[in-house]
Amino acid sequence: MSKDTGNPARAADSNAESRSAPGMPLLRIDAVVKKFGQFRAVDALSLDIQAGEFFALLGPSGCGKTTLLRMLAGFETPDEGRILLGGEDIAQISPHQRPVNMMFQSYALFPHLSVRDNIAFGLKRAKLPSSEIGARVKEMVTLVKLDGLEKRKPDQLSGGQRQRVALARSLARRPKLLLLDEPLAALDKKLRESTQLELMELQRRLGLTFIIVTHDQQEAMTMAARIGVMDAGRLEQVASPRDLYEAPRSRWIAEFVGDINLIEGKLDTIEGSHATIARRLAIVTEQAGTIHIAKPSHPLSRTSVCVAIRPEKIKLSRRAPVSDDVRAINRLEGVVADVGYLGGVTGYKIELDSGLILRSSLANTARLDSDAYGLGQRVVAWFSPEDCVVLEQ
């Protein structure tokens, strides 16, 4: 083991140049497997994370995201594969020798130590001179806005303050990589939102690499530049929040992230009949007739596909829109079956004559409800081919 990992907090300052060769990711997870008995919690998972990135691991509970994070921290040892940090395999290195810190979901603050001693804990273990420890603690306290609370014990702090102590403690050693396990789960909604922004601000300002584990997609979308969605120990998709939402790779992702309408159909193979409409495909569905979609960038390998469309992309009108508008080429008639007012938007369920339920959500742009559609009202739901995604699996 190199000296670097033995004393990470001290090494961190001189670390900038040795961090990584250009093009080399800060963290490379290479075909990592973790088994609990017969159960493969993490299943041959590979992932690269660049220095300075804010990465979110998103997934339902039991998908293996926490196990993966715990392997990065060193609390679990992979059964197979490598974990390279700055080019060095840390998979077998014990947690107290890793230049990685973690913020725990429960915060795991030491109840017998004051705020100051909690933050200083890691610095003392790194044997920094006491003057530097003092300075570093002060810096951290100011960073997370805990000035004046240094002498309090954790049980004398509010939930939000505890969260800040946990953050300061995990940042104090200036880790190459900070792991955050559901860091905001215990906060109430308002506090969670403001803390999300503060965390992002902090990460940018300090130029740190964050990996956050969360089951809250809103949180992942808001904070992370890249999201890895996990299911059953594998990464289903790694993408930016926008791509994840607008270009899901699979049916599972499409349904997991946000709301979506899925319509099964078959690719119309007689493309000649649609030659007049450039760059479009026609999908023949049983329940919603023919749906025109934009031709995907990659060729489809199967004819049996699924059309996915987000509720906010489906517009409603009382009468059929002007017929030659291309954006309204897909139009389906139905009856309003349910109205859910949510403040900023209203969610409608439109029951088509075939029995298919389409969900549409419309922004409430006007204060008065003259626009609203009532239960039982007959409406036309229409959407643009560009707003449809075709899914093969």
Next chain:
Amino acid sequence: MSAEANFTRPARLAAIAPYVWMALFFLVPFLFVLKISLSQTAIAQPPYTPVFSLDEGWEAIKTAFAALSLDNFRLLVSDDLYVLSYLRSLAVAGVSTAILLLIGYPIAYGMARLPQRWQGVAMMLVIVPFWTSFLIRIYAWINILQHDGLLNQILLALHVVSKPMVWLSTDSAMYLGIVYSYLPFMILPLYATLSKMDPALLEAAADLGASPRQAFWRVTFPLSLPGVGAGALLCFIPIVGEFVIPDLLAGSNALMIGQTLWLEFFNNKDWPTASAVAVVLLLLLLAPLLLYDRLQRRQLERT
């Protein structure tokens, strides 16, 4: 609305029940003992004067009160026998508690670290000796430790010693007996605090660069101090007044205060002096008792 209104009548009765119990079975007997400690020995039945008698009227009680004196307490201070007994009791209790802590802590720590389903088994193993009478277990030790006992037989058979060693009636035998008897009282409170500890704290310590040894001394041990305190006091307090174990296992050259008290009471028939010994013993133990009470209270407030 007042706080009392929140409680029903049975609940209020239940709340005073412990105080009634304490008054009837602790405070009243203690007052008897205190009164006897202030009396003089007499060849009579009961063997002391004055005796309060309610049927002789108010004046008689007043004269009886005037006859009370602190003579017995003066005797305790003036005679080496008593002072040395007290000191020996405190020393034996202190040494025993230290040994108990050294043995009990690793056992409790190990138990708390066992897989959940084995913790119950381990707990049973600690408690099982209680199912046999305490006296029988001490007599069993006598059997093991005596001249031709099991211990000497084994040592002879293994050729560790060439002739039987003297074990019985030594301080070592007494410490062995005390540690053996009190170990569960040390282990159980320690186990209670150690098993409640959040394992994430140790992970956090490791994450912040603490080696397993540092994590133990910086996190586990400080957090287990309430258990250490409870276990130590739970052992120390009764050991100070211990009578049976030193009487059966230790030699007779130095006495613990419990033995001295026994001698005064049964051999010398000196009830007043024996009572004075008991009162002073209680006063000596008041400090650790109050300390224990405070620790328990703080524990309750935490949880």
